[in-house]
């Protein structure tokens with residue numbers, strides 16, 4: 001399955017539709033034909049639509065979509081012309097939510113509500129939509145770029161430069177001292193949530209892991225080991241590469257860099273295992289405190305769909321953070 005997303009000039013709302021094969025990216029006619037059997041997901045200002053009752057995304061077939069667009073004064077040309085479909089101005093958003101019995105909510109929140117498959121598709125879709133929105137003009141000629149039908153690239157008509165969507169490499173590292181693992185939280189995280197150390201790669205994975213550990217928690221790490229990777233939609237689409245690293249025994253003193261992190265601490269295997277079992281991340285204790293919790297597997301999402309899940313085994317089928325925190329590796 002490949003993913004196809006819609007963009008309009010008005011950049012207000014977005015439809016995404018899943019197609020059956022990657023060759024559709026290059027074959028415009030096949031791509032248009034496939035739209036008629038594709039599945040559509042609706043975005044508004046990059047916020048995916050989630051149906052309130054079942055916590056599922058709208059999936060709309062082609063003709064249902066045409067009817068819906070007609071209701072809101074849109075037409076067939078909108079689908080043919082572009083991947084990002086303008087459902088006009090903001091006043092239509094509430095009407096559309098009512099009509100569709102759902103809500104446009106932020107992607108981060110949506111990721112907490114949806115299953116792995118839908119979360120994965122929508123986060124990839126949102127990153128692609130965001131990329132199209134940010135690459136409307138050629139950086140050389142300053143002329144408007146034109147997307148191909150599938151939305152897999154944009155071309156400058158004047159100098160033929162092709163622009164492909166790109167992902168910034170990010171490394172996320174679970175640091176262990178042999179018995180405990182280091183988890184951190186940024187002030188922007190939801191209350192009580194911790195995760196592994198993360199940072200953008202400027203140079204190499206190794207350099208980024210050493211630098212992040214030194215800069216953010218004052219630790220010197222060694223024995224770096226690659227574990228898994230996934231697409232991550234924030235802030236603008238990243239390739240998140242998950243690794244393990246260790247500190248020397250006894251060299252575990254943390255110096256939290258408060259400009260980057262709110263807190264960092266060592267957690268035992270039992271604490272991590274208990275936190276992973278908590279299914280509702282938003283609960284609050286009676287004293288008003290938020291207990292320690294971790295992003296659950298469906299929220300860390302989207303290890304690649306290729307090969308299909310049934311052809312993968314073991315940790316390769318696990319989302320990145322779950323994989324890092326799996327029982328045999330966390331301690």
Ligand SMILES: NC(=O)C1=CN([C@@H]2O[C@H](COP(=O)(O)OP(=O)(O)OC[C@H]3O[C@@H](n4cnc5c(N)ncnc54)[C@H](OP(=O)(O)O)[C@@H]3O)[C@@H](O)[C@H]2O)C=CC1
Nearest residue numbers: 168170195196197198199200232234235238260295300321
């Ligand atoms: N799934 C998870 O559990 C977690 C995921 N993450 C993800 O990991 C990634 C990195 O996290 P974070 O700790 O914030 O990263 P960093 O520790 O690298 O700090 C972020 C800063 O890096 C600078 N930077 C360098 N390159 C880029 C780039 N290509 N895009 C944006 N900023 C860049 C920016 O600084 P300046 O503004 O000064 O230029 C930015 O403020 C993010 O995508 C984040 O969403 C992070 C933690 C947990």
Ligand SMILES: [Mg+2]
Nearest residue numbers: 197198199260
């Ligand atoms: Mg960081």
